[in-house]
Amino acid sequence: MSTIFNPEKLANEYENESPEKIIKLALENFNNIAISFSGAEDVVLIDIAKKIQSDVKVFSLDTGRLHAETYRFIEQVREHYKIEIDVLSPDTKSLQEFVYKKGLYSFYKDGHKECCGIRKVVPLRRKLSTLNAWITGQRKDQSPGTRITVPVVENDGAFSTPENKLMKFNPLSNWSSTQVWEYIRSNDVPFNNLHEQGFISIGCEPCTRPVLPNQHEREGRWWWEDATQKECGLHAGNLKK
Numbered sequence: 752m753s754t755i756f757n758p759e760k761l762a763n764e765y766e767n768e769s770p771e772k773i774i775k776l777a778l779e780n781f782n783n784i785a786i787s788f789s790g791a792e793d794v795v796l797i798d799i800a801k802k803i804q805s806d807v808k809v810f811s812l813d814t815g816r817l818h819a820e821t822y823r824f825i826e827q828v829r830e831h832y833k834i835e836i837d838v839l840s841p842d843t844k845s846l847q848e849f850v851y852k853k854g855l856y857s858f859y860k861d862g863h864k865e866c867c868g869i870r871k872v873v874p875l876r877r878k879l880s881t882l883n884a885w886i887t888g889q890r891k892d893q894s895p896g897t898r899i900t901v902p903v904v905e906n907d908g909a910f911s912t913p914e915n916k917l918m919k920f921n922p923l924s925n926w927s928s929t930q931v932w933e934y935i936r937s938n939d940v941p942f943n944n945l946h947e948q949g950f951i952s953i954g955c956e957p958c959t960r961p962v963l964p965n966q967h968e969r970e971g972r973w974w975w976e977d978a979t980q981k982e983c984g985l986h987a988g989n990l991k992k
Contacts, residue, residue: 756780758918762902770922771799773903774886777920778804781884785810787875788836789821790953791942792888792923792931794828798940799922800886801832810837810878814870815846816955824943831941839874846870856957863958863973870955879910884918890926893952893969928968 765773777784778800785808786796800807811825829836849869858866879885891901907919923931928951935942945953949961951968962971 756918758902758904758906762904765903767925768903770796770926771803773920773922774800775803776904777884777886777918777922778807781918783882784808784884784886785837785878785882786886787811787888788825788828790888791935791940791946792890792926794940794942795931795934796886796888796922797828797832797834798934798938801834807832807834808837809834810839812871812874813838813840814955815841816870816957818945818953818956818959820944821953824941827941837878839878841870841874845873858958858973859975862976876910879907879917880912880915882917883915884920886920886922888923889921890923890928890931892927 761776765776774796786800787793788797788809788811797807797809813822825836825838828834846869849865853865885907889901901921901924903921903924905919905921907917911917934940943950943953949963950959950971951962952972953959954972958973960971960974962968
């Protein structure tokens with residue numbers, strides 16, 4: 752890492768810069784950095800990063816409840832870019848205890864937070880504790896009601912610890928879904944086959960469904976809950992209070 756790294760200053764300086772420049776900034780300043788991969792935006796990040804640096808580190812969360820298409824997509828990306836993907840799993844004991852006490856579909860009754868905490872947040876926290884920085888595919892317009900604050904560079908307030916001040920880069924913060932898909936089509940970037948079935952924002956199989964024309968992309972996630980609750984906790988530091 753560079754000895755002088757001011758995320759607030761750089762967030763202002765790079766606010767209107769291209770994702771390429773933001774990713775280049777991240778890779779030049781941090782060796783111990785990885786891209787978080789799950790959806791279309793993240794593969795755009797991988798595609799850009801591979802054109803800048805060959806040895807890109809990538810990780811993905813396997814909740815144990817993903818669509819079969821998503822598992823095939825992870826493998827497709829691994830083979831297409833000739834990269835290793837660190838696939839993270841939930842803690843076996845915690846997950847077994849949760850399922851034993853509450854069953855496989857408790858989130859339909861009492862909300863998705865507890866399930867997401869065990870299957871996604873805890874494994875992510877474990878991974879991020881080994882890194883100095885990470886790159887995400889967050890966009891402001893993914894959920895205007897909650898993701899209102901997504902600077903292109905920031906100190907990760909959700910996952911930093913006194914021992915590890917974690918940096919977070921959001922190179923696609925100002926991009927729209929249209930821009931993401933224009934890049935995918937123009938650069939022959941792999942994408943999840945579920946997108947061809949009406950899925951836009953793709954999470955776990957029980958919690959994701961296709962959206963209708965003119966519905967916002969996040970309406971297909973946790974559709975039984977209030978719109979202000981459509982977050983799993985991975986980007987808690989960027990959520991509107």
